[in-house]
């Protein structure tokens with residue numbers, strides 16, 4: 001663990017050169033689309049490969065004799081430690097989507113006449129799962145669009161307003177960091193407001209884990225889904241279900257799963273043969289994550305790189321930065337729009353073709369189509385400078 005503070009380390013280029021040297025990076029366009037998934041360090045990739053080879057050689061014997069009873073439980077405990085929660089509150093799933101869908105599908109506290117809530121900032125598969133749940137249970141789904149530009153107060157207020165107008169709302173997902181614009185939701189304040197109105201919150205922490213230093217208990221969150229491939233640096237195919245001890249009875253075993261006892265959270269993750277080599281790699285992943293300074297340092301670096309382009313872009317005519325500058329509401333991911341060009345997907349294409357910068361167009365949020373920029377741990381300030389230059393020319 002580094003000894004300096006996160007904000008000092010965030011701008012210590014020597015430190016980040018050493019971190020960048022841990023990754024193998026294919027030459028090519030500048031990647032500003034780490035929001036999809038992160039890189040594994042070389043050490044993690046090699047460890048993963050070794051586990052693939054070993055499992056392939058040994059096949060099911062070590063899996064049946066050790067992994068199922070002992071290894072998988074120890075790895076689950078390491079995931080709980082990463083989240084700072086008790087071991088029995090965590091199960092490993094195949095993705096954040098699988099984790100969140102299981103929580104939504106198996107939530108058993110809904111009554112006829114109850115309402116569900118979903119916002120424009122949720123991940124598409126979460127929105128769809130809520131629509132599915134409403135149809136399956138014959139319940140009304142209330143869909144809200146968050147105010148733009150967002151402020152801490154107006155975000156909390158938009159929930160309070162929805163709860164006041166629709167007093168039968170009982171369940172809602174809440175995305176910590178939205179994949180559309182990188183907006184960071186005031187989770188603690190919204191969760192407190194939801195509790196006041198008797199609304200259960202399922203937190204989508206896919207983009208938060210590894211870049212935001214949070215404490216689920218402090219946030220007041222009792223149900224959550226995460227993945228490990230974005231900011232933690234794990235192999236693909238790993239998600240996490242979190243259920244606070246007092247909430248396990250609110251979630252049924254997934255589709256009647258009987259493999260584990262009723263009270264065992266592992267029955268709340270959809271069952272399937274896991275990606276065993278990926279699971280076995282997790283202890284190395286967590287060592288690497290902590291060695292880089294954990295979420296506090298990683299998050300500070302991503303914010304620093306974000307500020308490097310957002311500050312000048314905010315002043316440019318023809319550019320609208322969609323994500324606010326309130327430090328409580330942003331992280332490394334931020335979206336913008338070319339206000340004089342109608343098709344943002346075409347502009348993202350131009351950034352790639354004319355400036356060698358890889359970003360992604362994002363749609364579906366009430367604030368409209370935009371281009372999402374997500375630096376990573378091997379991104380340099382010089383590369384961010386290339387983006388600033390491109391925006392100046394294209395705006």
Ligand SMILES: Cc1ncc(COP(=O)(O)O)c(C=O)c1O
Nearest residue numbers: 095096097098123179204206227
């Ligand atoms: C906010 C958010 N939620 C959920 C997911 C789904 O994660 P996974 O791909 O692990 O299912 C993503 C993926 O990008 C996301 O950005």
